[in-house]
Amino acid sequence: MAVELKVPEVGESITEVQIGEWLKKVGEAVKRDEPVVMIETDKVTVELPSPVDGVLSEIKLSAGTNATVGDVVGFVEEGATASAQAPSAPAQSAPAQAPSAPTQSAPTQSAPTQSAPAQSAPAAPAPSAAPVPQGNAEPRVMPAAQRELAMRGMDASQVTASGPGGRVLKEDVQQAAAAPAAPAPAAPKAAAPAARPAPRPSTSDREEEVVPMSPMRKRIAERLVESQQTAALLTTFNEVDMSEVMAIRKQYQPQFTEKYGIKLGFMSFFIKAACDALKLVPQVNAQISGTDIVYHNYMDVGVAVGGGKGLVVPVIRNAERLSFAEVELTISDFGARAKKNQLKLDELQGGTFTISNGGVYGSLMSTPIINPPQSGILGLHGIQERPVARDGQVVIRPMMYIALTYDHRIIDGREAVTFLKRVKECVEEPSRMLIEV
Numbered sequence: 001m002a003v004e005l006k007v008p009e010v011g012e013s014i015t016e017v018q019i020g021e022w023l024k025k026v027g028e029a030v031k032r033d034e035p036v037v038m039i040e041t042d043k044v045t046v047e048l049p050s051p052v053d054g055v056l057s058e059i060k061l062s063a064g065t066n067a068t069v070g071d072v073v074g075f076v077e078e079g080a081t082a083s084a085q086a087p088s089a090p091a092q093s094a095p096a097q098a099p100s101a102p103t104q105s106a107p108t109q110s111a112p113t114q115s116a117p118a119q120s121a122p123a124a125p126a127p128s129a130a131p132v133p134q135g136n137a138e139p140r141v142m143p144a145a146q147r148e149l150a151m152r153g154m155d156a157s158q159v160t161a162s163g164p165g166g167r168v169l170k171e172d173v174q175q176a177a178a179a180p181a182a183p184a185p186a187a188p189k190a191a192a193p194a195a196r197p198a199p200r201p202s203t204s205d206r207e208e209e210v211v212p213m214s215p216m217r218k219r220i221a222e223r224l225v226e227s228q229q230t231a232a233l234l235t236t237f238n239e240v241d242m243s244e245v246m247a248i249r250k251q252y253q254p255q256f257t258e259k260y261g262i263k264l265g266f267m268s269f270f271i272k273a274a275c276d277a278l279k280l281v282p283q284v285n286a287q288i289s290g291t292d293i294v295y296h297n298y299m300d301v302g303v304a305v306g307g308g309k310g311l312v313v314p315v316i317r318n319a320e321r322l323s324f325a326e327v328e329l330t331i332s333d334f335g336a337r338a339k340k341n342q343l344k345l346d347e348l349q350g351g352t353f354t355i356s357n358g359g360v361y362g363s364l365m366s367t368p369i370i371n372p373p374q375s376g377i378l379g380l381h382g383i384q385e386r387p388v389a390r391d392g393q394v395v396i397r398p399m400m401y402i403a404l405t406y407d408h409r410i411i412d413g414r415e416a417v418t419f420l421k422r423v424k425e426c427v428e429e430p431s432r433m434l435i436e437v
Contacts, residue, residue, distance in 0.1 A: 002057060002078070003077075005050070005051075006072055006073070008048065010044070010345065014345075015068055017066070017067055019040075019073060020039060020040045022037045022038075023036055026057065032049075042218060054076045054079055055076065056074065058074055140161075141167070145169055145170045145172065145173050154176065163209075216312075220311060223371065227372050230372065231408075231409065233408070236404050237365070239401050240399065241388070241398070241428050242400055242427070243397055244428055245269050249265075256325070259325075262329055262332055264324065265331070266380075269324075271301055271319055272324065273423045273426035274301065274353065275299050275301070275319055276433050277422035277423045278419075279320070281411075284376040284406060284411055284419050287375055288375070288409060298320070299352060301319040302353070303357075304354060304355070304356040312348060315349070315351040316330050355377070357379075357380040366379055367403060370407060375407040376406045376407070378402065378403070378423065379405065380400065384398070386399045404416055404420045
């Protein structure tokens with residue numbers, strides 16, 4: 001009996017999703033609760049498991065297709081096995097047409113004997129091979145890449161796809177061909193390849209590819225535009241001497257790592273400093289609701305991290321109550337799961353303040369955008385050794401620029417500067433946070 005695979009409910013207010021990568025091909029066996037396909041939303045990526053043991057018999061919606069909650073994306077034949085399912089269609093004809101089977105695979109079998117011509121023959125069948133239409137599990141080959149494959153006598157299966165949605169790009173083919181191009185057979189044709197790059201840029205290099213935005217990318221775009229259009233954004237800057245924090249990390253790193261199994265980073269210092277500053281300036285931790293101002297007596301700090309599908313902001317709940325070790329462990333867990341698209345929906349909702357660390361990518365200074373309905377975001381940047389004046393002398397210190405973007409409707413310039421100055425004081429002298437001065 002065929003059992004439907006339906007798009008599940010993935011959270012409140014989420015009705016539209018996008019079909020991601022199919023983890024199984026048509027004809028492959030699946031077990032109950034085994035992931036079959038990835039479902040992408042504007043916030044998280046979730047796995048759709050098989051409800052029964054059986055075989056994936058049909059894929060209705062391919063990767064990249066939009067769907068709504070409740071839509072049927074495929075079918076699983078309950079109780080079937082891969083060996084039983086395969087003979088029902090293609091494999092039954094394989095034993096009956098045993099002599100003809102080799103003729104279908106003749107191009108691949110004759111490849112070793114027909115060195116150059118045989119490799120060009122599979123280039124044509126590859127795009128029309130059965131695995132592509134069955135579940136779109138095989139990479140899609142772009143037109144420029146198809147021409148490159150044909151010219152080089154290669155097959156799409158020899159290329160690692162790097163384009164959006166698992167597409168094979170021309171650059172992928174060129175990269176895969178880079179190693180084989182070095183052997184002796186390429187030597188006689190050295191003159192020809194040297195002349196080929198000249199005409200190509202005028203044609204294939206000017207091609208364009210239109211790729212649908214992922215639900216998460218759409219949501220990020222909507223939120224950023226909403227932030228710019230609905231809030232009165234202003235950014236103020238300061239700089240922090242990181243000498244003391246770096247000295248503390250160097251002194252206690254071995255003991256910290258041995259006890260907690262994780263390194264002591266910079267982010268925990270800034271999160272604790274931000275919590276201290278939020279107590280001093282509660283407006284930065286508040287938000288506007290209609291004509292009211294909502295003050296939060298807790299600090300749920302979002303930490304912007306780069307995920308597999310784009311920027312995500314998981315939230316550290318009650319950050320003011322956590323120790324340095326608990327903050328570091330939470331951030332490490334978020335970062336690891338963000339890369340695998342395994343963050344839960346509730347972990348991305350409800351923050352009261354956000355910290356974004358562009359310094360990990362080499363940013364020296366930027367103006368971060370607040371995450372509505374929040375009223376502030378702290379931007380961290382790269383650490384550079386710069387000459388600064390200390391006690392009437394010029395010394396070299398590791399300095400970092402920090403930025404606070406805030407909603408001027410609720411936060412005045414005085415509060416913004418006070419907040420940023422407090423963060424600076426706490427990071428430059430962490431002992432202030434212990435004795436609260």
